[in-house]
Amino acid sequence: MIITFTANPSLDRTVDLGGPLTPGGVHRIGADSTQPGGKGINVALGAHRAGLAVTAVLPAASGDPLLSLLEAEGLPHRTSPVAGAVRTNLTVLSTPQITTKLNEPGAQLTTAEVNALEALLSECVSPGDSVMLSGSLAPGLPADEYVRLVAAIRSQGAWVGVDTSDAPLTALAAALPAVAPDFLKPNAEELGQILGVDGNLLEQQAEDGDLDGVRDAALDLHQRGVGAVLVTLGAAGGLLATEGSAWYSSSPSGPMVSTVGAGDSATAGYLIARELGEDPARRLARALAYGTAAVGLPGTTIPRPDQVHVTADRVVRL
Numbered sequence: 001m002i003i004t005f006t007a008n009p010s011l012d013r014t015v016d017l018g019g020p021l022t023p024g025g026v027h028r029i030g031a032d033s034t035q036p037g038g039k040g041i042n043v044a045l046g047a048h049r050a051g052l053a054v055t056a057v058l059p060a061a062s063g064d065p066l067l068s069l070l071e072a073e074g075l076p077h078r079t080s081p082v083a084g085a086v087r088t089n090l091t092v093l094s095t096p097q098i099t100t101k102l103n104e105p106g107a108q109l110t111t112a113e114v115n116a117l118e119a120l121l122s123e124c125v126s127p128g129d130s131v132m133l134s135g136s137l138a139p140g141l142p143a144d145e146y147v148r149l150v151a152a153i154r155s156q157g158a159w160v161g162v163d164t165s166d167a168p169l170t171a172l173a174a175a176l177p178a179v180a181p182d183f184l185k186p187n188a189e190e191l192g193q194i195l196g197v198d199g200n201l202l203e204q205q206a207e208d209g210d211l212d213g214v215r216d217a218a219l220d221l222h223q224r225g226v227g228a229v230l231v232t233l234g235a236a237g238g239l240l241a242t243e244g245s246a247w248y249s250s251s252p253s254g255p256m257v258s259t260v261g262a263g264d265s266a267t268a269g270y271l272i273a274r275e276l277g278e279d280p281a282r283r284l285a286r287a288l289a290y291g292t293a294a295v296g297l298p299g300t301t302i303p304r305p306d307q308v309h310v311t312a313d314r315v316v317r318l
């Protein structure tokens, strides 16, 4: 069973301006749509569409509009009740092909709500499960929440991965090797946050064919106890450090419609590859193929397997 945990889920509203975004200007919205969002929910949707058994765990009040969207998707989920409403994250599409994202902080959780959410996650996890902890933490959760959850989930005999940013990510990196997840999925910016360097520079170096910085950082995290480190590098592809080695692949080409959810789709692709028992090269290839497919779909749309074209031809061992 794949369990995803989204501490700060969202309604992802996408508006298309059909023209440029001008700071201080008045804009008329053209197309407008709302989809379920939040990193763990996106990962769960990808795995569910691939036919895997999943449960998405999240905080939400009964009757929250997000829950109707999850039901419409047929996504199996368990919710822990909270008083606050699920946040709305806004994606503004403007020309020339610019995606601007405005993420709300999310409603504050009380201590009782945090305790109930943690208890629900623990109740859902069984030995042998794969648990993915994804996204920002709602206000009320401590920055070291993922450190505590990784330790707890591992002690329950389950595999655990994390995809987060900012303080929760640096707290997790600081806890290595005493507490280490089985899987970490930073993008270049997040890798930069761990290293205390400019992530844009790392991505630019990778685009220029210089992978040393990303490879060394990923291998260092792996040597400090993280089972597998998947670094997504946008247009520059991605790198996987695991089993004592690193693999790199350039990005498969495809249309660019919306980058929202591409990283989560890559994580879903990685989890699907693990379930299929694929080797590291193929796991990297499937992850990037899922990310590329997501970029070709509107808003926060997570691809179905028939929209994903996997080939390990681009993968090289570094």
Ligand SMILES: O=P(O)(O)OC[C@H]1O[C@](O)(CO)[C@@H](O)[C@@H]1O
Pocket: 008, 010, 012, 036, 037, 038, 039, 040, 042, 089, 103, 134, 135, 136, 137, 165, 260, 261, 262, 263, 264, 300
């Ligand atoms: O939890 P965060 O970091 O605010 O990110 C949430 C946003 O990221 C996404 O999961 C895409 O990665 C969106 O669905 C959501 O709006």
